[in-house]
Amino acid sequence: MRKVLLLGASGSIGTQSLDIIERHKDRFLLTGFSLGQRVQYVPEVLRRFPSVHYLCVSNASDAENLRKTYPNLEIYHGDEGLVSTIERCPCDMVINALVGFAGLVPSVTSLRLNKILCLANKESLVVGGSIINGLLASGKGKLWPIDSEHVAIAKLLSCIKRENLSRILITASGGSFRNKSREELSHVTREDALAHPTWSMGAKITIDSATMMNKGFEIIEADVLFGIGVDRVTPLMHDESYVHSLIELKDGTLLADVSKPDMHGPIEYALMEGEVPFEPVKGQCLEDFAPYHFHAFNPDRYPAVPLALSSHKKGGNSNAILNASNEIAVYAFLEKRLPFLQIEEEVRYALNTLPWMENPTLEDLIRTDALTRDAVKRHIGG
Ligand code: NAD
Ligand code: MG
Numbered sequence: 001m002r003k004v005l006l007l008g009a010s011g012s013i014g015t016q017s018l019d020i021i022e023r024h025k026d027r028f029l030l031t032g033f034s035l036g037q038r039v040q041y042v043p044e045v046l047r048r049f050p051s052v053h054y055l056c057v058s059n060a061s062d063a064e065n066l067r068k069t070y071p072n073l074e075i076y077h078g079d080e081g082l083v084s085t086i087e088r089c090p091c092d093m094v095i096n097a098l099v100g101f102a103g104l105v106p107s108v109t110s111l112r113l114n115k116i117l118c119l120a121n122k123e124s125l126v127v128g129g130s131i132i133n134g135l136l137a138s139g140k141g142k143l144w145p146i147d148s149e150h151v152a153i154a155k156l157l158s159c160i161k162r163e164n165l166s167r168i169l170i171t172a173s174g175g176s177f178r179n180k181s182r183e184e185l186s187h188v189t190r191e192d193a194l195a196h197p198t199w200s201m202g203a204k205i206t207i208d209s210a211t212m213m214n215k216g217f218e219i220i221e222a223d224v225l226f227g228i229g230v231d232r233v234t235p236l237m238h239d240e241s242y243v244h245s246l247i248e249l250k251d252g253t254l255l256a257d258v259s260k261p262d263m264h265g266p267i268e269y270a271l272m273e274g275e276v277p278f279e280p281v282k283g284q285c286l287e288d289f290a291p292y293h294f295h296a297f298n299p300d301r302y303p304a305v306p307l308a309l310s311s312h313k314k315g316g317n318s319n320a321i322l323n324a325s326n327e328i329a330v331y332a333f334l335e336k337r338l339p340f341l342q343i344e345e346e347v348r349y350a351l352n353t354l355p356w357m358e359n360p361t362l363e364d365l366i367r368t369d370a371l372t373r374d375a376v377k378r379h380i381g382g
Pocket of ligand 1 (some may be wrong): 007008009010012013014034035036037038058078097098099100102119120123146147148199200201202203204205219261265
């Protein structure tokens with residue numbers, strides 16, 4: 001039995017993780033969870049999972065009210081509360097389904113405490129990849145990614161001898177604006193951007209998919225997880241999101257992972273720690289998903305990808321600048337304070353302006369994140 005703490009329970013990955021925990025009741029016991037401001041969701045989670053005794057929410061006032069309603073629960077709040085919850089809640093496994101930089105310290109804390117970390121929060125890996133890999137090498141913690149492409153790649157790599165690998169082809173749907181030219185992007189709205197053609201996800205990652213910053217992040221994520229180097233990860237446009245990624249062997253053979261676009265599968269694979277549950281999904285035949293369309297990736301159409309990769313190659317605290325500026329710009333776009341095409345301009349501005357440093361500690365990354373947020377907010381104005 002694995003005792004599980006779920007961070008970000010009210011989100012897209014969080015709610016689907018609850019489904020998987022419920023599906024495998026014999027294997028998982030939910031002992032705690034966190035969510036941000038959607039506290040109206042707390043009673044439902046507690047009804048479904050009476051084993052929960054630890055809870056964390058964003059606001060102090062919400063925590064205070066919840067303590068009155070649930071005197072038997074240990075309830076925390078805010079960023080520090082997330083750390084306390086990981087420290088106090090009896091758990092073997094932490095699912096990090098938080099969005100953004102807020103997920104980094106919880107990831108690091110989980111690994112410092114030698115937990116099994118099921119990680120959807122890719123921003124942790126983008127910003128703190130070296131620190132996370134250091135903790136994995138020196139401690140007893142484990143990491144299972146929750147991202148459809150990386151679960152696909154992990155599965156495919158487990159089928160081959162590593163020395164036969166030539167490169168990874170990471171698929172990309174192209175997001176909500178894939179049929180628009182750069183010129184047509186200047187007037188797109190928040191509502192247009194949130195209508196993703198193949199996946200239903202949280203708002204931030206849906207915008208990251210439209211700019212393709214998400215694919216830049218995922219190539220970095222692949223390097224951190226599989227140590228392959230970003231030059232051996234090639235993005236490949238694929239309209240239907242059925243082929244989750246491919247690997248190419250040295251003799252040119254391509255191996256692909258094909259299934260419906262549904263995050264329950266990757267979440268289940270991570271929570272089962274790479275064990276594939278023997279329950280073939282009915283009606284999944286290759287022809288059901290056909291036809292498949294693939295196109296070459298055009299970096300001029302999606303400049304966020306080369307921007308992300310050059311940041312990663314620069315190293316140091318550069319990815320913290322990349323991530324923080326992107327977060328501030330994405331939320332400004334969602335609040336209708338910034339045009340869509342300006343998102344990547346704000347990232348470029350931050351990468352060119354903020355001070356670079358080699359070998360940052362966690363505290364340096366936190367400082368870089370805060371400095372970048374302030375600088376980009378000032379630059380956007382309003
Ligand atoms: P979401 O916005 O739907 O959910 C985020 C969760 O985190 C919510 O529970 C929210 O309350 C909580 N949260 C947000 N900010 C917080 C803060 N500052 N402090 C505490 N809690 C906070 O996001 P999502 O789409 O589920 O994505 C979560 C992560 O998973 C992201 O890093 C995303 O890139 C990654 N991911 C998502 C998908 C997907 O299909 N949604 C797929 C692959 C990877
Ligand atoms: Mg993905």
